[in-house]
Amino acid sequence: xxxxxxxxxxxxxxxxxxxxxxxxxxxxxxxxxxxxxxxxxxxxxxxxxxxxxxxxxxxxxxxxxxxxxxxxxxxxxxxxxxxxxxxxxxxxxxxxxxxxxxxxxxxxxxxxxxxxxxxxxxxxxxxxxxxxxxxxxxxxxxxxxxxxxxxxxxxxxxxxxxxxxxxxxx
Amino acid sequence: xxxxxxxxxxxxxxxxxxxxxxxxxxxxxxxxxxxxxxxxxxxxxxxxxxxxxxxxxxxxxxxxxxxxxxxxxxxxxxxxxxxxxxxxxxxxxxxxxxxxxxxxxxxxxxxxxxxxxxxxxxxxxxxxx
Numbered sequence: 001x002x003x004x005x006x007x008x009x010x011x012x013x014x015x016x017x018x019x020x021x022x023x024x025x026x027x028x029x030x031x032x033x034x035x036x037x038x039x040x041x042x043x044x045x046x047x048x049x050x051x052x053x054x055x056x057x058x059x060x061x062x063x064x065x066x067x068x069x070x071x072x073x074x075x076x077x078x079x080x081x082x083x084x085x086x087x088x089x090x091x092x093x094x095x096x097x098x099x100x101x102x103x104x105x106x107x108x109x110x111x112x113x114x115x116x117x118x119x120x121x122x123x124x125x126x127x128x129x130x131x132x133x134x135x136x137x138x139x140x141x142x143x144x145x146x147x148x149x150x151x152x153x154x155x156x157x158x159x160x161x162x163x164x165x166x167x168x169x170x
Numbered sequence: 171x172x173x174x175x176x177x178x179x180x181x182x183x184x185x186x187x188x189x190x191x192x193x194x195x196x197x198x199x200x201x202x203x204x205x206x207x208x209x210x211x212x213x214x215x216x217x218x219x220x221x222x223x224x225x226x227x228x229x230x231x232x233x234x235x236x237x238x239x240x241x242x243x244x245x246x247x248x249x250x251x252x253x254x255x256x257x258x259x260x261x262x263x264x265x266x267x268x269x270x271x272x273x274x275x276x277x278x279x280x281x282x283x284x285x286x287x288x289x290x291x292x293x294x295x296x297x298x299x
Contacts, residue, residue, distance in 0.1 A: 008247075008248030009248030042256075122251050127251065158175070158290060159173065161290045161291050
């Protein structure tokens with residue numbers, strides 16, 4: 001099963017996606033692909049908070065900031081990828097392959113038994129950004145749309161409440 | 171407790187006033203403990219942050235205890251690019267976390283889009299206690 005989980009900042013989407021992936025893995029470890037590049041104390045705090053959230057749960061963590069095609073998953077893996085905006089930013093701004101993000105995400109999903117992608121709603125503040133940021137915003141929207149089309153289920157999490165905007169509740 | 175959320179000016183106040191018959195008012199931290207309908211709750215959280223006295227958890231604990239039947243109106247503010255300034259990032263995350271905690275506590279959560287309400291959570295109260 002392929003599921004895309006979206007939502008704004010701190011809306012509860014990680015917690016929802018983690019619970020969902022654990023449920024789908026049904027006792028087997030969840031392959032957690034962490035894409036965030038840690039650069040400062042604030043990032044470290046985010047990582048620490050996520051680690052604490054995952055404490056006591058069954059995860060195999062892979063830190064992969066870009067180039068998902070280098071990964072080989074174990075057979076029948078349930079994958080949780082967190083998150084698409086970070087992956088895209090790394091591919092765009094750290095000399096990666098930003099044009100191949102959709103392709104790499106879809107290829108990954110084909111080798112997994114179940115996959116939960118986490119993304120972020122970033123296009124609703126109406127702020128007149130610089131050209132680079134606008135290019136990034138535009139690419140996130142493209143990737144989100146492509147992955148939403150690719151997935152059987154799309155869930156928007158609002159205040160911790162899942163709203164299924166594509167497919168039946170899982 | 172009820173929570174009404176949505177983007178800026180999407181009709182939270184009009185809904186609380188027109189449909190629920192309430193008088194929404196902007197509140198300081200202290201006022202929020204007594205108001206029946208708290209408007210612009212994201213601004214109350216900004217006051218909480220600038221006062222720097224209570225943590226979010228401490229404040230929410232007080233709010234749930236002192237004002238358990240409050241109707242809370244709040245903007246959704248987390249759907250943009252991560253803000254440049256640290257205090258904006260802290261506030262934005264605080265609003266997100268607060269709304270998750272309130273939604274968990276609330277018997278009803280309504281989200282407004284273009285003034286149209288969507289009930290995204292509703293728990294039937296047990297009238298027999």
